[in-house]
Amino acid sequence: MSTQVPTENLESDPRVKAVFDDIRSTRKTDFINNMWLWLAFDPALLERTWTEVKEVIGKPSSIDPLTKEMIYIAVSVANNCSYCVHSHTAAARAKGMTEEQYGELLAIIGLAGKTNQLATALQVPVDDAFDASATVRRTAAEGS
Amino acid sequence: MSTQVPTENLESDPRVKAVFDDIRSTRKTDFINNMWLWLAFDPALLERTWTEVKEVIGKPSSIDPLTKEMIYIAVSVANNCSYCVHSHTAAARAKGMTEEQYGELLAIIGLAGKTNQLATALQVPVDDAFDASATVRRTAAEGS
Amino acid sequence: MSTQVPTENLESDPRVKAVFDDIRSTRKTDFINNMWLWLAFDPALLERTWTEVKEVIGKPSSIDPLTKEMIYIAVSVANNCSYCVHSHTAAARAKGMTEEQYGELLAIIGLAGKTNQLATALQVPVDDAFDASATVRRTAAEGS
Amino acid sequence: MSTQVPTENLESDPRVKAVFDDIRSTRKTDFINNMWLWLAFDPALLERTWTEVKEVIGKPSSIDPLTKEMIYIAVSVANNCSYCVHSHTAAARAKGMTEEQYGELLAIIGLAGKTNQLATALQVPVDDAFDASATVRRTAAEGS
Amino acid sequence: MSTQVPTENLESDPRVKAVFDDIRSTRKTDFINNMWLWLAFDPALLERTWTEVKEVIGKPSSIDPLTKEMIYIAVSVANNCSYCVHSHTAAARAKGMTEEQYGELLAIIGLAGKTNQLATALQVPVDDAFDASATVRRTAAEGS
Amino acid sequence: MSTQVPTENLESDPRVKAVFDDIRSTRKTDFINNMWLWLAFDPALLERTWTEVKEVIGKPSSIDPLTKEMIYIAVSVANNCSYCVHSHTAAARAKGMTEEQYGELLAIIGLAGKTNQLATALQVPVDDAFDASATVRRTAAEGS
Structure with missing residues (x-):
C-alpha cells in the first residue's frame, strides 16, 4: 500500500x-x-x-563504498524505514558484503540499540573526556 | 541530571x-x-x-575497528542517544577518524535521515529486486 | 496482520x-x-x-483544517506510523491538498529529517537567542 | 533551556x-x-x-500502580523523553520500585532495544501464529 | 518481504x-x-x-512474567517494531493478559506517547525533585 | 556539550x-x-x-512561511531533536505564531503521538479507502 x-x-x-x-x-x-x-x-x-x-x-571519498552502505543500513534500521533497510541491504550485498560481515553489522546495530536505551534510561551524564569543547578548554588552560 | x-x-x-x-x-x-x-x-x-x-x-573481525565505531555513531544518532553519540564519536577519533571522514559520515547520516522520511511518507513499496525471499523464489523457478 | x-x-x-x-x-x-x-x-x-x-x-480554530492534517502527516512520518501516514494523507487530500503542496510538504519533512540528524550528531548547543527563559532573564536585566 | x-x-x-x-x-x-x-x-x-x-x-484498575509506572518508564525511554524518564522513574520509586526491580526493568528495556533492532534489520516476517486475524480465520475454518 | x-x-x-x-x-x-x-x-x-x-x-525474578511481556510490548510499540509487537502481544496473552488489561496497557502507551511529545515540544526542564543526584546532594547538605 | x-x-x-x-x-x-x-x-x-x-x-511557495515552520517543529518534536525544536519554535514566533496557535500545534502533536502509538500497538490494517494504488485499481475497474 x-x-x-x-x-x-x-x-x-x-x-x-x-x-x-x-x-x-x-x-x-x-x-x-x-x-x-x-x-x-x-x-x-x-x-x-x-x-x-x-x-x-x-x-570516491575517504570512506569506501561498502562501508557507506553499512552505515546507511544502520541509520535505516534505527529509523525503522522498511524500504530503506531492504534497498541498502541489497546494495551492500551488491558491493560485496559477506554473510560474516552482515552478521557482525547486525550484532553492532543490536548492541547499540541496547546500550542506547540503557544510557537513555539512566540518563547517564556525558563524561568530560568525551566533550569536544572541554578538550578545547583544557588545552587552552594547559597552554597558559 | x-x-x-x-x-x-x-x-x-x-x-x-x-x-x-x-x-x-x-x-x-x-x-x-x-x-x-x-x-x-x-x-x-x-x-x-x-x-x-x-x-x-x-x-578482531571482518569489520575494522574504526568502521565499527562509525556504525555505532550512526545508530546512536538515529536513536538520539546523546551519551552514546558523545562516547562513540570520541572513540572513533581515538581510533583514527579524520575530520574528512567525520564530515562524510555526517553527510551519509543526514542524507539517510532525509530519504528515510521520504520513503516513509510515500510508503514506497519495496522492489521485488530487494526482497531476499523473492530471489530464492526466482532461483527456484528458473531451476525448474 | x-x-x-x-x-x-x-x-x-x-x-x-x-x-x-x-x-x-x-x-x-x-x-x-x-x-x-x-x-x-x-x-x-x-x-x-x-x-x-x-x-x-x-x-474551528486558529489553525485551518488543511494545515492541521499536514502537521498530523508530519508527526506520523517522523513517528513512522504507517496507518497514520495513510489515513492523514487521504484526509489532507479530501481537505484540498494539491500535488504541489504535497511535494512541498515532503520536501520539508525530508529536510527536517536531515537537519535533525545533523544537529543530533554534532550535539549543537542551543543558541541563547532561542531560549525562551533566557529572553525572560534578558528582559528582566534590561528592565532593572 | x-x-x-x-x-x-x-x-x-x-x-x-x-x-x-x-x-x-x-x-x-x-x-x-x-x-x-x-x-x-x-x-x-x-x-x-x-x-x-x-x-x-x-x-484503581486491573494493572497495579507500580506496574503502570514501569510501563510508562519503558515507553519514555524508547521515545527518548528525558523529562518523562526522570519524572516516571521518581514516581515508580515513590510507589515502591526496588533497586532489584529497577535493574530488571532496565535489562528488559535494553534487551527489547536490541531484539527490536534485529527484527527490523532482518525484516523478519510475522509468524502466522502471532496474527490475531489468522486465529479467527483458523477457528472459522475448523468450525466449518 | x-x-x-x-x-x-x-x-x-x-x-x-x-x-x-x-x-x-x-x-x-x-x-x-x-x-x-x-x-x-x-x-x-x-x-x-x-x-x-x-x-x-x-x-523467575522480582518482576512477574506477564508484567515483563507488557513492558516488552510497550518498548516495541514505542520503537515501532512490528514483528516484536506481534510476538510479545501473543506472548502476553499466552501468559494470561486479559482484554481489560490489554485495553489499559494501550491507554498507558497512548497517553505516554502524548505526554512524551508534549514534554519534548516544550522542552520542559526536569524538576530538581526528580534528579537522583540532587537527592544525594540535598541529603549530604542536610547531614552536614 | x-x-x-x-x-x-x-x-x-x-x-x-x-x-x-x-x-x-x-x-x-x-x-x-x-x-x-x-x-x-x-x-x-x-x-x-x-x-x-x-x-x-x-x-515563496504554495505553503505559507508560518505553516512551514509549524510543520518543521512537528517533525523535530517527533524526531526528538532539541536544537531543532528550539530554533524552529523561535522562527515560528518570529513569523507571527500566536500563543493560541502554539497551544493548538502542541495539541495536534500530542494527539498524533497518542494515536500513532495506538495504531502501532494494534497494528491496525490500512483501509482500502486510504490506499492510493487501490484508488487507481478501482478507477480502472470502473472504467472497463
Missing part, C-alpha cells in the same frame, strides 16, 4: 527524464528502483534528492 | 570489581567512563553488557 | 454505538475507518480518543 | 487554578511538577491532559 | 541445533518462531541473543 | 565565508546561529544544507 502512485508516462516530463537518464548511466543499468518512481511527481524534489545521493554515496 | 547515582564504593562488590578490572586491562587505561559506573548498581546487567561490548566491538 | 480483531457486533455495546453514531454524523458519512473498529474493544479508550480527535482536529 | 516559560501568576486563570487544585488534592501534596506549569499557558490542553492522566494512571 | 532467508537445513549447524533444542525444551513446544530462524545464519549472534532472552525474560 | 567545536577563524575559508554572507543577506541580520557554525568544518556539507534550506523553506 502506498500514499501515492506514479503516473504512467513519468518520463514525458523532461526534468524527470533527465534524472532517470542520469540514474541509468551512473549505475549502468536500466533498472530504476521504486524510490525514484515515487519521487517523480515532484521534479524539484527528485532532482535535489538524486543530486545529493550521487554526491554523498556515489563519489 | 540523572535517574540514578553510583554509590561511593562500587568496587567493594567483587563482581563489579572484576568487570572494572577487565575494562582497565582490556583498554589499557585507568579511566572508567560513566556508562559502566551507572550500570554497576546491577552487577548482572553490568556483566552481560560488558561481555557483549567486548565480544562485538573489541574482538 | 494485526494483534487484535474487532468482534462482529461491535455496536451491540451502547457506548461503542454512541461513538460510531457521532463519527457518522460529525463526518456526514457511513464510513467508519479501521482505527475506530480496532479501538472499540475498550469503550473507554474509544470514547477518550474520539473526544480528543473531535476537539483538537474537528473544531 | 525551554521553548516557553510559565507566566508568573498562572493561577489567576480560574481554569488553571481548578486543575492545580485538583492535582494538589489528588496527590495530597503542594508540589506541582514542571509539566503542569509548562502546559498552563493553554488551559484546554492542560485540562485534557490532566483528565487523561488521572483517569489512566490514577484510577 | 525480508532482507534474508533462512537456509533449508539450519540445524545441520551444531551450534544452531543446540540453541533450537534449548528453545524447544525451555518452552516445552516444537514451535520455533521466525526470529530464531532468521538469526540462525550467524550462530554467535543467535546464541548471545537467546542466552540473554532466557536470562532476562525466562528466569 | 558538543562532539565538535567550531574553529576560531571559520570565515578564512572562502566557501564558508560565501555561505555565511548569503545567510546574512538572505535573513537581513548579522546573527549566524550555531547550526551553521557547527557545520562549517565541512564546507561541502555546509553548502548543500544551506542551499536546501534556502530552497525548501526560504522560497
Whole structure:
C-alpha cells in the first residue's frame, strides 16, 4: 500500500527524464528502483534528492563504498524505514558484503540499540573526556 | 541530571570489581567512563553488557575497528542517544577518524535521515529486486 | 496482520454505538475507518480518543483544517506510523491538498529529517537567542 | 533551556487554578511538577491532559500502580523523553520500585532495544501464529 | 518481504541445533518462531541473543512474567517494531493478559506517547525533585 | 556539550565565508546561529544544507512561511531533536505564531503521538479507502 502512485508516462516530463537518464548511466543499468518512481511527481524534489545521493554515496571519498552502505543500513534500521533497510541491504550485498560481515553489522546495530536505551534510561551524564569543547578548554588552560 | 547515582564504593562488590578490572586491562587505561559506573548498581546487567561490548566491538573481525565505531555513531544518532553519540564519536577519533571522514559520515547520516522520511511518507513499496525471499523464489523457478 | 480483531457486533455495546453514531454524523458519512473498529474493544479508550480527535482536529480554530492534517502527516512520518501516514494523507487530500503542496510538504519533512540528524550528531548547543527563559532573564536585566 | 516559560501568576486563570487544585488534592501534596506549569499557558490542553492522566494512571484498575509506572518508564525511554524518564522513574520509586526491580526493568528495556533492532534489520516476517486475524480465520475454518 | 532467508537445513549447524533444542525444551513446544530462524545464519549472534532472552525474560525474578511481556510490548510499540509487537502481544496473552488489561496497557502507551511529545515540544526542564543526584546532594547538605 | 567545536577563524575559508554572507543577506541580520557554525568544518556539507534550506523553506511557495515552520517543529518534536525544536519554535514566533496557535500545534502533536502509538500497538490494517494504488485499481475497474 502506498500514499501515492506514479503516473504512467513519468518520463514525458523532461526534468524527470533527465534524472532517470542520469540514474541509468551512473549505475549502468536500466533498472530504476521504486524510490525514484515515487519521487517523480515532484521534479524539484527528485532532482535535489538524486543530486545529493550521487554526491554523498556515489563519489570516491575517504570512506569506501561498502562501508557507506553499512552505515546507511544502520541509520535505516534505527529509523525503522522498511524500504530503506531492504534497498541498502541489497546494495551492500551488491558491493560485496559477506554473510560474516552482515552478521557482525547486525550484532553492532543490536548492541547499540541496547546500550542506547540503557544510557537513555539512566540518563547517564556525558563524561568530560568525551566533550569536544572541554578538550578545547583544557588545552587552552594547559597552554597558559 | 540523572535517574540514578553510583554509590561511593562500587568496587567493594567483587563482581563489579572484576568487570572494572577487565575494562582497565582490556583498554589499557585507568579511566572508567560513566556508562559502566551507572550500570554497576546491577552487577548482572553490568556483566552481560560488558561481555557483549567486548565480544562485538573489541574482538578482531571482518569489520575494522574504526568502521565499527562509525556504525555505532550512526545508530546512536538515529536513536538520539546523546551519551552514546558523545562516547562513540570520541572513540572513533581515538581510533583514527579524520575530520574528512567525520564530515562524510555526517553527510551519509543526514542524507539517510532525509530519504528515510521520504520513503516513509510515500510508503514506497519495496522492489521485488530487494526482497531476499523473492530471489530464492526466482532461483527456484528458473531451476525448474 | 494485526494483534487484535474487532468482534462482529461491535455496536451491540451502547457506548461503542454512541461513538460510531457521532463519527457518522460529525463526518456526514457511513464510513467508519479501521482505527475506530480496532479501538472499540475498550469503550473507554474509544470514547477518550474520539473526544480528543473531535476537539483538537474537528473544531474551528486558529489553525485551518488543511494545515492541521499536514502537521498530523508530519508527526506520523517522523513517528513512522504507517496507518497514520495513510489515513492523514487521504484526509489532507479530501481537505484540498494539491500535488504541489504535497511535494512541498515532503520536501520539508525530508529536510527536517536531515537537519535533525545533523544537529543530533554534532550535539549543537542551543543558541541563547532561542531560549525562551533566557529572553525572560534578558528582559528582566534590561528592565532593572 | 525551554521553548516557553510559565507566566508568573498562572493561577489567576480560574481554569488553571481548578486543575492545580485538583492535582494538589489528588496527590495530597503542594508540589506541582514542571509539566503542569509548562502546559498552563493553554488551559484546554492542560485540562485534557490532566483528565487523561488521572483517569489512566490514577484510577484503581486491573494493572497495579507500580506496574503502570514501569510501563510508562519503558515507553519514555524508547521515545527518548528525558523529562518523562526522570519524572516516571521518581514516581515508580515513590510507589515502591526496588533497586532489584529497577535493574530488571532496565535489562528488559535494553534487551527489547536490541531484539527490536534485529527484527527490523532482518525484516523478519510475522509468524502466522502471532496474527490475531489468522486465529479467527483458523477457528472459522475448523468450525466449518 | 525480508532482507534474508533462512537456509533449508539450519540445524545441520551444531551450534544452531543446540540453541533450537534449548528453545524447544525451555518452552516445552516444537514451535520455533521466525526470529530464531532468521538469526540462525550467524550462530554467535543467535546464541548471545537467546542466552540473554532466557536470562532476562525466562528466569523467575522480582518482576512477574506477564508484567515483563507488557513492558516488552510497550518498548516495541514505542520503537515501532512490528514483528516484536506481534510476538510479545501473543506472548502476553499466552501468559494470561486479559482484554481489560490489554485495553489499559494501550491507554498507558497512548497517553505516554502524548505526554512524551508534549514534554519534548516544550522542552520542559526536569524538576530538581526528580534528579537522583540532587537527592544525594540535598541529603549530604542536610547531614552536614 | 558538543562532539565538535567550531574553529576560531571559520570565515578564512572562502566557501564558508560565501555561505555565511548569503545567510546574512538572505535573513537581513548579522546573527549566524550555531547550526551553521557547527557545520562549517565541512564546507561541502555546509553548502548543500544551506542551499536546501534556502530552497525548501526560504522560497515563496504554495505553503505559507508560518505553516512551514509549524510543520518543521512537528517533525523535530517527533524526531526528538532539541536544537531543532528550539530554533524552529523561535522562527515560528518570529513569523507571527500566536500563543493560541502554539497551544493548538502542541495539541495536534500530542494527539498524533497518542494515536500513532495506538495504531502501532494494534497494528491496525490500512483501509482500502486510504490506499492510493487501490484508488487507481478501482478507477480502472470502473472504467472497463
